[in-house]
Amino acid sequence: MELDLTKSLYHSMLLIRRSEERILEEMMKGNLASTMCHVSIGQEAVAAGVCSAMQPQDYLTSTHRGHGHFIARGGGLSRMMAELFGKETGYCKGRGGSMHITDVSIGHLGANGIVGGHLGIATGAALWTSLNKSDAVTVCFFGEGAVNEGITHESINMAALWKLPVIFVVENNHYAMSLAWERSTPQLSFTERARAYGIPGVDVDGQDVLAVREVALEAIERARRGEGPTLIGAHTYRFLGHSRADPSKYRPAEEEERERARDPLTIMRAKVGAEMISDQDVEAYEQQVKEVLDAAVKFAEDSPLAQPSTLFEDIYA
Amino acid sequence: MSVMMYRDALRRALYEEMKADPRVFVLGEDVGAYGGAYAVTKGLSAEFGTERVRDTPMSEAMIVGAAVGAAMVGGRPVAEIMYVDFITLAMDQIVNQAAKIHYMFGGQIKVPCVIRTQQGTGRGAGAQHSQSLESWFIHTPGLKVVAPATPADAYGLLRASIQDDNPVIFLEHKGLYAVKDEVPDEPYVTPIGVADVKREGSDVTLITYSRMLHVALDAAKQLAEQNVSVEVIDLRSLLPLDMDTVLRSVAKTRRAVVLHEAVLTGGLGGELSARINEALFSELLAPVQRVTAPDVPLPANVTLEKYLVPNAEQVKKAIEKTLESKQKVH
Numbered sequence: 325m326e327l328d329l330t331k332s333l334y335h336s337m338l339l340i341r342r343s344e345e346r347i348l349e350e351m352m353k354g355n356l357a358s359t360m361c362h363v364s365i366g367q368e369a370v371a372a373g374v375c376s377a378m379q380p381q382d383y384l385t386s387t388h389r390g391h392g393h394f395i396a397r398g399g400g401l402s403r404m405m406a407e408l409f410g411k412e413t414g415y416c417k418g419r420g421g422s423m424h425i426t427d428v429s430i431g432h433l434g435a436n437g438i439v440g441g442h443l444g445i446a447t448g449a450a451l452w453t454s455l456n457k458s459d460a461v462t463v464c465f466f467g468e469g470a471v472n473e474g475i476t477h478e479s480i481n482m483a484a485l486w487k488l489p490v491i492f493v494v495e496n497n498h499y500a501m502s503l504a505w506e507r508s509t510p511q512l513s514f515t516e517r518a519r520a521y522g523i524p525g526v527d528v529d530g531q532d533v534l535a536v537r538e539v540a541l542e543a544i545e546r547a548r549r550g551e552g553p554t555l556i557g558a559h560t561y562r563f564l565g566h567s568r569a570d571p572s573k574y575r576p577a578e579e580e581e582r583e584r585a586r587d588p589l590t591i592m593r594a595k596v597g598a599e600m601i602s603d604q605d606v607e608a609y610e611q612q613v614k615e616v617l618d619a620a621v622k623f624a625e626d627s628p629l630a631q632p633s634t635l636f637e638d639i640y641a
Numbered sequence: 642m643s644v645m646m647y648r649d650a651l652r653r654a655l656y657e658e659m660k661a662d663p664r665v666f667v668l669g670e671d672v673g674a675y676g677g678a679y680a681v682t683k684g685l686s687a688e689f690g691t692e693r694v695r696d697t698p699m700s701e702a703m704i705v706g707a708a709v710g711a712a713m714v715g716g717r718p719v720a721e722i723m724y725v726d727f728i729t730l731a732m733d734q735i736v737n738q739a740a741k742i743h744y745m746f747g748g749q750i751k752v753p754c755v756i757r758t759q760q761g762t763g764r765g766a767g768a769q770h771s772q773s774l775e776s777w778f779i780h781t782p783g784l785k786v787v788a789p790a791t792p793a794d795a796y797g798l799l800r801a802s803i804q805d806d807n808p809v810i811f812l813e814h815k816g817l818y819a820v821k822d823e824v825p826d827e828p829y830v831t832p833i834g835v836a837d838v839k840r841e842g843s844d845v846t847l848i849t850y851s852r853m854l855h856v857a858l859d860a861a862k863q864l865a866e867q868n869v870s871v872e873v874i875d876l877r878s879l880l881p882l883d884m885d886t887v888l889r890s891v892a893k894t895r896r897a898v899v900l901h902e903a904v905l906t907g908g909l910g911g912e913l914s915a916r917i918n919e920a921l922f923s924e925l926l927a928p929v930q931r932v933t934a935p936d937v938p939l940p941a942n943v944t945l946e947k948y949l950v951p952n953a954e955q956v957k958k959a960i961e962k963t964l965e966s967k968q969k970v971h
């Protein structure tokens with residue numbers, strides 16, 4: 325679909341939402357090959373907004389909750405679904421699954437299962453592109469839980485010290501599994517936190533895709549100019565549990581209700597108005613997304629299972 | 642041939658690789674003007690600049706992480722971790738990231754990086770600066786692990802490691818940096834995964850690596866005077882292991898002793914012993930012996946430390962034990 329920027333942002337969020345709903349549906353049917361699957365429903369604006377500000381030469385690193393980043397960056401749904409189904413046509417030949425979904429050809433350097441494990445990698449990628457005088461910028465997505473891992477400090481410090489072209493995007497959905505953000509750190513402001521490293525930091529409404537995009541654009545262009553990293557704290561909410569097994573009993577019901585009402589899709593439509601994204605538009609997108617997902621699931625179903633004989637491949641390059 | 646110190650051979654390898662390939666760069670603590678804690682990178686930052694020979698803050702996880710990330714997008718980093726003991730702070734980056742990325746992502750990305758570090762005893766450096774931790778890495782498929790014992794192998798293996806498309810843990814030994822030996826003048830690489838018979842013999846095979854090679858050669862020399870012929874194998878690479886060379890030798894001598902400086906339990910000696918037994922049980926004239934450090938942390942006291950480091954006397958005793966064994970051949 326050829327869409328202008330505003331429409332494409334909405335479409336991107338919708339595609340993420342419906343894809344993850346479909347993933348959950350397929351999981352219920354027993355079609356996923358792994359028990360590891362974390363959806364980002366409610367958080368789509370962060371992925372869509374940030375990725376819309378990236379250029380083709382840019383890189384990103386992602387997390388265990390990475391479908392959104394992958395889809396917003398343009399990852400293919402058929403091979404993604406095949407990966408989740410454990411098929412050999414999947415991006416990782418059926419051995420990565422949801423938690424390690426990756427398409428290197430679009431500058432996606434991997435969804436990481438170790439919380440904080442990819443911050444060093446993102447900084448290292450930026451170190452190389454800066455040494456190599458390439459103008460690529462690396463975007464590093466992570467949850468607020470990763471903020472308290474040691475390597476997060478090491479990475480931001482080093483990136484700030486060397487003015488590396490890396491953007492640290494904290495997707496603050498306020499819970500790291502059951503632990504509330506307020507119970508994990510005394511410094512809740514990313515603007516303040518960034519000051520300690522001498523870099524710009526912004527707190528942005530992560531449910532507002534346009535605001536996220538604006539902040540990301542500025543940060544990415546700044547990094548591209550060689551002025552170094554930015555810390556973006558995007559305040560969002562995961563509408564569902566940490567994983568399928570989690571009924572999220574640790575969250576007050578009123579809070580869930582209040583936050584779920586802040587749906588990024590609704591917020592965007594309200595902001596841009598029905599002239600920009602009409603009911604007919606939405607209907608057309610829904611239809612198109614459904615077709616894409618049906619085709620993706622069919623592709624996954626029709627693909628051969630990853631074979632045990634491939635287990636011994638790719639241990640070494 | 643030129644006679645060269647182990648540390649100078651390493652520096653020569655770094656220098657030649659950096660000259661030949663602009664993607665190669667060095668990062669680590671005090672690797673710049675200071676030249677590295679053990680003077681391996683001395684002079685490199687003057688030659689190649691402080692960007693390509695880059696001093697980092699003390700952030701071991703980040704140093705390895707940065708090497709991994711840079712390798713994934715086209716660089717060929719050589720990271721230095723000052724002491725292997727500090728690599729504990731970077732284990733996630735090595736075990737979960739560097740070793741897994743190529744496989745986990747279905748072969749989409751390569752991680753061509755070298756993590757240079759040094760280990761071992763000899764300086765009374767104490768419990769947190771003297772360990773030999775190679776077993777931790779060989780337990781991790783996806784890594785390659787090398788541990789050269791001579792200047793010539795240090796040079797050739799470092800060049801091979803930098804040219805390799807996989808993450809390589811390059812284990813130097815703090816007691817070897819000043820060891821001098823001949824190194825060919827022509828550039829060469831020493832292939833990873835190939836052991837070297839450092840002394841030929843027919844009565845017993847002594848398998849070792851890193852600094853213990855010199856203890857092994859000393860013991861072999863002493864035993865030769867008693868007409869015991871010891872074949873000394875220097876593994877050089879610990880992952881992958883060159884079992885062909887090991888088994889060929891043991892099939893010939895029918896006796897084997899494994900020698901390493903790392904502690905006994907979970908050490909490479911157990912692995913080698915098991916593999917030799919699996920392949921050659923009925924050929925062996927004696928049980929495989931292990932000479933290793935006991936399961937004790939290392940004291941910061943050179944006199945006490947000596948008690949824990951295997952020596953030629955212990956090696957000779959172990960060899961004599963294999964010679965005395967009365968095991969019947971089937």
Ligand SMILES: Cc1ncc(C[n+]2csc(CCOP(=O)(O)OP(=O)(O)O)c2C)c(N)n1
Nearest residue numbers: 389437438439467468469470497499500501
């Ligand atoms: C180093 C590490 N510790 C713990 C876990 C288990 N774990 C997986 S996700 C998670 C919570 C992560 O929270 P956050 O980073 O905020 O991301 P979110 O799940 O909210 O997207 C935990 C504890 C892990 N995978 N890695």
